Amino acid sequence: xxxxxxxxxxxxxxxxxxxxxxxxxxxxxxxxxxxxxxxxxxxxxxxxxxxxxxxxxxxxxxxxxxxxxxxxxxxxxxxxxxxxxxxxxxxxxxxxxxxxxxxxxxxxxxxxxxxxxxxxxxxxxxxxxxxxxxxxxxxxxxxxxxxxxxxxxxxxxxxxxxxxxxxxxxxxxxxxxxxxxxxxxxxxxxxxxxxxxxxxxxxxxxxxxxxxxxxxxxxxxxxxxxxxxxxxxxxxxxxxxxxxxxxxxxxxxxxxxxxxxxxxxxxxxxxxxxxxxxxxxxxxxxxxxxxxx
Amino acid sequence: xxxxxxxxxxxxxxxxxxxxxxxxxxxxxxxxxxxxxxxxxxxxxxxxxxxxxxxxxxxxxxxxxxxxxxxxxxxxxxxx
Numbered sequence: 001x002x003x004x005x006x007x008x009x010x011x012x013x014x015x016x017x018x019x020x021x022x023x024x025x026x027x028x029x030x031x032x033x034x035x036x037x038x039x040x041x042x043x044x045x046x047x048x049x050x051x052x053x054x055x056x057x058x059x060x061x062x063x064x065x066x067x068x069x070x071x072x073x074x075x076x077x078x079x080x081x082x083x084x085x086x087x088x089x090x091x092x093x094x095x096x097x098x099x100x101x102x103x104x105x106x107x108x109x110x111x112x113x114x115x116x117x118x119x120x121x122x123x124x125x126x127x128x129x130x131x132x133x134x135x136x137x138x139x140x141x142x143x144x145x146x147x148x149x150x151x152x153x154x155x156x157x158x159x160x161x162x163x164x165x166x167x168x169x170x171x172x173x174x175x176x177x178x179x180x181x182x183x184x185x186x187x188x189x190x191x192x193x194x195x196x197x198x199x200x201x202x203x204x205x206x207x208x209x210x211x212x213x214x215x216x217x218x219x220x221x222x223x224x225x226x227x228x229x230x231x232x233x234x235x236x237x238x239x240x241x242x243x244x245x246x247x248x249x250x251x252x253x254x255x256x257x258x259x260x261x262x263x264x265x266x267x268x269x270x271x272x273x274x275x276x277x278x279x280x281x282x283x284x285x286x287x288x289x290x291x292x293x
Numbered sequence: 294x295x296x297x298x299x300x301x302x303x304x305x306x307x308x309x310x311x312x313x314x315x316x317x318x319x320x321x322x323x324x325x326x327x328x329x330x331x332x333x334x335x336x337x338x339x340x341x342x343x344x345x346x347x348x349x350x351x352x353x354x355x356x357x358x359x360x361x362x363x364x365x366x367x368x369x370x371x372x373x
Contacts (some may be wrong), residue, residue, distance in 0.1 A: 261341070281368070285364060288371055
């Protein structure tokens with residue numbers, strides 16, 4: 001089912017070439033830590049709904065009816081926890097769950113991805129990652145427990161509904177992969193790769209002066225100009241890609257409309273058949289009642 | 294007796310016809326890589342269909358099925 005050529009459910013058109021992360025409707029994260037006074041002020045300025053949204057993206061379970069002070073406290077606690085957790089441990093979790101991020105992503109971006117992880121099978125997860133995951137999910141840990149105990153604690157903390165959904169998806173996944181990929185085609189174990197870094201970001205880091213120092217006046221300027229030209233070409237390619245995406249989405253939408261029409265027609269035929277069957281059955285019943293007399 | 298015979302024959306016919314159609318579709322989708330991709334897309338397209346969208350129609354079908362079952366049940370009761 002993970003054929004890159006196929007549109008994924010909910011994501012009709014993927015763009016595998018561009019590595020830009022999906023746009024989020026989140027408010028801009030106030031900052032990475034809550035210690036700085038500026039950050040505190042900005043966090044307090046956020047309206048309640050955005051505060052709740054931001055807290056949820058950090059993996060918190062927040063109720064919009066909670067008091068503002070309580071919300072702020074929870075978010076600040078989470079930010080404090082983030083500052084304590086090692087970034088490498090977060091990357092371990094990301095690799096274990098195979099979430100698409102850049103290696104240079106900030107802690108908040110990593111936690112945003114981790115908040116969406118429902119997986120509980122921690123066999124491939126490092127100990128530091130497991131500890132970080134437990135702390136992020138609000139499960140109490142001392143840090144000296146055996147790994148098996150920690151894994152069991154994580155498993156027991158999973159809500160029963162999530163467990164039920166996971167089991168259902170596992171069964172459905174097995175059935176569909178059997179029919180689509182065949183009985184022997186179990187692809188897995190492929191090494192995880194981070195998303196490629198943004199090239200414009202890398203380019204910005206190297207100043208013109210550094211370039212001239214490294215490559216000479218002509219070489220440095222030429223490289224800089226080539227960079228601008230590359231940027232222009234990239235922009236144009238992105239535009240073309242967007243147009244293609246829009247076309248694909250249009251095709252996808254039309255196919256969905258056709259599918260819905262087809263299903264509705266089939267259901268209508270079934271309904272008419274049932275009505276006819278009921279009428280015949282009633283006639284037959286009437287005949288059975290009248291015939292003996 | 295003839296009703297019983299008719300229902301058995303129709304059930305067998307429908308089963309054989311459905312299985313044969315599904316088998317033919319599967320064979321066609323596996324006949325070339327291009328058709329295999331189409332098959333994958335068809336599966337994805339079908340999985341993305343929302344049952345809730347056809348809820349009203351499905352409910353009617355369920356009710357009609359119950360009525361049919363009731364009428365057929367009445368046949369049995371009256372025969373006894």
